[in-house]
Amino acid sequence: MTNIKKLAQLVKELEDQFVVCIRCGMCQSVCPLFEQTKKEADVARGKLALLDGLMNRMFSNPEGASERLNRCLLCGSCASNCPSGVNVLEIFIKARIILTEYKGLSRTKKIIFRNILSKPKTFNRLMKWAGHFQGIFTKKNKNSQGTSCARLISPLLSNRNFMPVATEPFHEHLPKLDTVSSRSRLKVAFFTGCLIDKIFPKIAKDCIDVFHYHDIGVFIPENQGCCGIPALASGDLKTFEQLVEHHVDLFENNSFDYLITACATCTSTIKKLWPAIYKGNQNRVQNFVEHLSEKTLDINQFLVANIKIDSSHTDGDTDKEIVTYHDPCHLKKSLGIFKEPRQILNASGIKLIEMESPDKCCGMGGSFNLFHYDISSKIGTLKYESIVKTSCKTVATGCPACMMQISDMLAKNKSNINVKHPIELYANNLKSKEGLDKD
Amino acid sequence: MIDHFLVDEFENIVGLPYVLTDIEDMVTYSYDAAVLDPVTPLAAIMPGNSEELGQIIKICNENNLPLTIRGAGTNLSGGTIPSATGIVILTSRLNSIIEINKQDMYAVVQPGVVTATLSEAVEKKGLFYPPDPGSQAVSTLGGNIAENAGGLRGLKYGVTKDYVMGLEFFDAAGRHIKTGSKTVKCATGYNLSGLMVGSEGTLGVIDKIILKLLPLPSHRKSMVAVFNNMEQASETVAAIIANRIIPATLEILDNFTIRAVEAFSNAGLPVDAAALLLIEVDGHPAVVQEDGEKIETLCRKLGAVNIKIAANDQERDKIWAARRSALSALAKLKPTLVLEDVTVPRSRIPDMVKALQQIAKDFKIDIGTFGHAGDGNLHPTILTDKRDVKEWKRVEMAIEAIFEKALAMDGTLSGEHGTGLAKLPFLEKEVGKATIAFSQQLRKALDPNKILNPGKVTGIF
Ligand SMILES: Cc1cc2nc3c(=O)[nH]c(=O)nc-3n(C[C@H](O)[C@H](O)[C@H](O)COP(=O)(O)OP(=O)(O)OC[C@H]3O[C@@H](n4cnc5c(N)ncnc54)[C@H](O)[C@@H]3O)c2cc1C
Numbered sequence: 001m002t003n004i005k006k007l008a009q010l011v012k013e014l015e016d017q018f019v020v021c022i023r024c025g026m027c028q029s030v031c032p033l034f035e036q037t038k039k040e041a042d043v044a045r046g047k048l049a050l051l052d053g054l055m056n057r058m059f060s061n062p063e064g065a066s067e068r069l070n071r072c073l074l075c076g077s078c079a080s081n082c083p084s085g086v087n088v089l090e091i092f093i094k095a096r097i098i099l100t101e102y103k104g105l106s107r108t109k110k111i112i113f114r115n116i117l118s119k120p121k122t123f124n125r126l127m128k129w130a131g132h133f134q135g136i137f138t139k140k141n142k143n144s145q146g147t148s149c150a151r152l153i154s155p156l157l158s159n160r161n162f163m164p165v166a167t168e169p170f171h172e173h174l175p176k177l178d179t180v181s182s183r184s185r186l187k188v189a190f191f192t193g194c195l196i197d198k199i200f201p202k203i204a205k206d207c208i209d210v211f212h213y214h215d216i217g218v219f220i221p222e223n224q225g226c227c228g229i230p231a232l233a234s235g236d237l238k239t240f241e242q243l244v245e246h247h248v249d250l251f252e253n254n255s256f257d258y259l260i261t262a263c264a265t266c267t268s269t270i271k272k273l274w275p276a277i278y279k280g281n282q283n284r285v286q287n288f289v290e291h292l293s294e295k296t297l298d299i300n301q302f303l304v305a306n307i308k309i310d311s312s313h314t315d316g317d318t319d320k321e322i323v324t325y326h327d328p329c330h331l332k333k334s335l336g337i338f339k340e341p342r343q344i345l346n347a348s349g350i351k352l353i354e355m356e357s358p359d360k361c362c363g364m365g366g367s368f369n370l371f372h373y374d375i376s377s378k379i380g381t382l383k384y385e386s387i388v389k390t391s392c393k394t395v396a397t398g399c400p401a402c403m404m405q406i407s408d409m410l411a412k413n414k415s416n417i418n419v420k421h422p423i424e425l426y427a428n429n430l431k432s433k434e435g436l437d438k439d
Numbered sequence: 440m441i442d443h444f445l446v447d448e449f450e451n452i453v454g455l456p457y458v459l460t461d462i463e464d465m466v467t468y469s470y471d472a473a474v475l476d477p478v479t480p481l482a483a484i485m486p487g488n489s490e491e492l493g494q495i496i497k498i499c500n501e502n503n504l505p506l507t508i509r510g511a512g513t514n515l516s517g518g519t520i521p522s523a524t525g526i527v528i529l530t531s532r533l534n535s536i537i538e539i540n541k542q543d544m545y546a547v548v549q550p551g552v553v554t555a556t557l558s559e560a561v562e563k564k565g566l567f568y569p570p571d572p573g574s575q576a577v578s579t580l581g582g583n584i585a586e587n588a589g590g591l592r593g594l595k596y597g598v599t600k601d602y603v604m605g606l607e608f609f610d611a612a613g614r615h616i617k618t619g620s621k622t623v624k625c626a627t628g629y630n631l632s633g634l635m636v637g638s639e640g641t642l643g644v645i646d647k648i649i650l651k652l653l654p655l656p657s658h659r660k661s662m663v664a665v666f667n668n669m670e671q672a673s674e675t676v677a678a679i680i681a682n683r684i685i686p687a688t689l690e691i692l693d694n695f696t697i698r699a700v701e702a703f704s705n706a707g708l709p710v711d712a713a714a715l716l717l718i719e720v721d722g723h724p725a726v727v728q729e730d731g732e733k734i735e736t737l738c739r740k741l742g743a744v745n746i747k748i749a750a751n752d753q754e755r756d757k758i759w760a761a762r763r764s765a766l767s768a769l770a771k772l773k774p775t776l777v778l779e780d781v782t783v784p785r786s787r788i789p790d791m792v793k794a795l796q797q798i799a800k801d802f803k804i805d806i807g808t809f810g811h812a813g814d815g816n817l818h819p820t821i822l823t824d825k826r827d828v829k830e831w832k833r834v835e836m837a838i839e840a841i842f843e844k845a846l847a848m849d850g851t852l853s854g855e856h857g858t859g860l861a862k863l864p865f866l867e868k869e870v871g872k873a874t875i876a877f878s879q880q881l882r883k884a885l886d887p888n889k890i891l892n893p894g895k896v897t898g899i900f
């Protein structure tokens with residue numbers, strides 16, 4: 001019953017939000033998907049018209065509309081270029097929830113999301129299992145991204161270069177942490193996020209090292225899970241709510257100044273989608289989610305705002321490593337963060353060379369990549385081409401999902417360019433300055 | 440429902456993925472940027488080359504199947520709202536720039552090339568394609584020609600029609616017609632390009648376009664003049680032109696728009712000002728210098744309380760970013776936005792602006808006005824919520840009142856957005872019965888099966 005009430009409320013909110021679209025079509029100029037397919041149903045204007053049709057009961061069968069709504073990278077390029085300020089992402093997410101509730105989840109997704117994602121312990125166990133056994137399924141490619149081709153299952157996966165699951169996820173390396181700072185008195189909570197925990201644990205380790213170096217207290221509660229975006233993107237409200245509430249329990253009774261993540265997608269989900277979905281609930285969870293949203297910062301943004309970062313890079317230093325930076329959609333377009341990662345890079349002893357359209361979407365789009373790998377790769381190839389043109393040695397980006405996509409594209413093209421998070425480069429530089437071991 | 444045999448035929452021509460018939464896809468081709476009710480077509484087809492385009496048109500003609508050509512679907516007059524018993528042909532795959540000729544200064548393009556894509560490509564070669572509609576990042580050149588689109592540079596450089604040197608198009612029977620040439624002059628046959636410009640897909644389907652290019656101006660100077668009353672601003676516009684200075688751009692923003700832009704972008708605009716003039720001169724450095732100074736003197740003499748001259752490219756970009764954000768800023772105020780484009784002889788701009796302010800008051804609606812003051816083309820922008828039935832009624836009455844005022848001043852209903860469906864009911868008032876009958880006859884002769892974008896411009900014939 002409560003669910004039906006919630007749904008009705010969502011439909012109402014949705015309607016108020018999508019009438020704002022004036023059908024000007026300006027989103028066509030920036031939608032990476034439309035650029036490939038030239039189909040109006042792939043761009044925001046078309047999808048909003050579809051929703052309008054759905055709400056007016058134009059379709060007896062919502063399947064077709066929902067399939068089209070799911071063909072979207074949720075990159076937010078449209079929203080950031082929209083003259084009318086249509087909150088496209090929130091609308092699409094809510095629409096997916098409504099449609100999913102309406103249709104019931106598909107069987108496979110039900111199993112994945114309800115049983116695995118919503119119970120962090122099971123998820124961790126499963127991923128660990130996969131980590132130990134991946135050697136059987138995949139062979140290590142000798143390339144600098146450390147991806148491995150899914151050898152046995154590759155017909156199924158169209159030669160995707162999967163990032164291997166780390167043998168030791170971050171939460172095993174460091175299950176929990178609670179330190180205080182001696183001088184700065186600053187304390188942060190760290191939200192690891194699935195991809196960093198399981199695929200890029202080194203980023204989390206570097207973050208912790210950077211916090212220590214700058215004398216910042218860190219709180220990491222045990223048993224963290226997923227921020228909920230995969231569930232939300234497939235319209236699974238129940239799993240999403242379980243995840244949010246799980247984290248509210250973990251963080252609620254602890255004091256910290258900021259909640260930091262190194263994952264652009266987690267940051268924008270916690271900052272924007274958590275409060276958007278809980279809006280109007282007026283209960284303990286809603287209150288805390290609002291509060292947390294205000295405290296949540298991307299790691300680059302946090303460092304630039306709170307630590308004196310020396311980003312006065314010296315030009316003409318020719319022997320420095322050339323690095324280019326890709327703007328994750330969820331940092332630049334969702335949160336307006338694009339200066340800070342560059343400041344961090346400029347303070348990392350490298351030479352930053354910009355690529356053409358650094359803020360163009362890489363084509364990952366979460367599950368979009370899984371279901372529409374062909375188009376996703378075409379978009380990714382454009383990114384690959386602009387990266388290569390910079391003659392860089394490393395491409396940096398602040399989102400592990402983008403890192404996976406870019407690694408896949410580079411590996412496919414047999415490139416030797418490394419893919420790193422800005423924090424990895426920053427930490428590396430600190431360590432080399434300190435004369436510590438680099439890794 | 441569309442006949443299965445026809446779908447098969449279309450699929451044979453363009454390939455399976457390029458024929459869409461699902462209701463969900465049809466919904467996405469049922470509208471454009473005009474505030475009008477959507478109509479879903481039977482099919483949408485994406486031809487990949489000229490031959491395919493010609494064959495599709497032929498089939499439509501043989502089967503009396505109405506067709507509407509759609510570029511980017513950004514027109515503001517309902518020109519791409521299809522017929523419920525017809526199909527939509529998309530030009531999005533016909534998007535190559537065939538040639539940019541530096542020596543003879545022309546470009547040959549397919550109709551689906553996006554306006555800004557061409558501008559950027561020619562600028563890389565030191566050339567200039569001046570027409571720059573506000574929608575240039577998405578609008579297609581085919582759509583620009585079919586609407587005779589204008590832009591910010593209209594005053595000095597004219598509009599799309601001034602750049603069309605030649606066209607190739609299909610008539611209703613699918614025959615391939617050629618007109619004009621790559622030469623600067625051409626006097627063979629009728630000037631069919633002139634007929635096709637502004638024809639809104641009702642006389643033929645444009646397939647190839649030869650466009651005139653200019654050398655890129657070497658210098659530019661931009662400035663903003665602040666006025667405490669509208670009359671002074673309008674008089675200044677008239678005075679600049681009377682003094683034989685033709686700026687590339689001469690734009691006006693009224694107080695309502697200034698406040699909206701400032702709230703939206705914090706650009707530092709004076710929110711108390713009654714009007715702003717944004718001016719740019721371009722060309723030879725000496726001329727730019729001289730014209731710039733003359734304009735400054737005129738503005739001061741006629742009451743400008745402040746004049747800011749852009750000292751560098753950054754400041755220049757800031758001025759034009761403020762102008763370009765006018766529509767966005769207004770759009771954010773209310774859900775529905777109706778963008779009009781009445782145009783009056785430029786000496787009547789003060790009267791028209793005053794009339795618009797009165798109309799907003801009379802009908803109790805919000806109107807922000809900005810536009811191309813230099814060529815008399817204003818964009819009164821009505822902000823409303825279409826779901827509010829009572830207010831919508833008042834909006835419709837206000838639009839009629841605006842049209843009447845414009846016509847009474849020897850103006851026109853539309854400077855650049857076209858007739859389509861939106862202005863159709865008012866057309867007779869501007870041009871008279873005979874003109875409409877003549878146009879209908881023309882269509883009857885050229886398109887006996889009435890397949891080309893029926894219902895638009897001249898109404899049913
Ligand atoms: C935000 C915004 C700002 C705008 N600013 C301006 C402006 O400053 N100046 C201005 O003039 N307009 C402006 N417009 C209106 C619009 O962008 C122009 O009319 C533009 O020329 C339409 O191009 P399109 O590709 O979208 O054409 P569509 O909307 O797709 O089509 C327009 C008409 O052309 C016909 N057509 C399209 N392609 C062909 C073809 N190949 N052969 C025959 N007929 C064809 C269609 O059938 C239709 O009747 C603006 C619109 C918006 C939304």
Ligand code: SF4
Nearest residue numbers: 021022024025027082
């Ligand atoms: S840019 Fe915004 S208002 Fe314009 S069509 Fe796209 S979503 Fe709608």
Ligand code: SF4
Nearest residue numbers: 031072073075076078
């Ligand atoms: S979110 Fe990205 S992919 Fe989806 S409609 Fe917007 S721009 Fe296109």
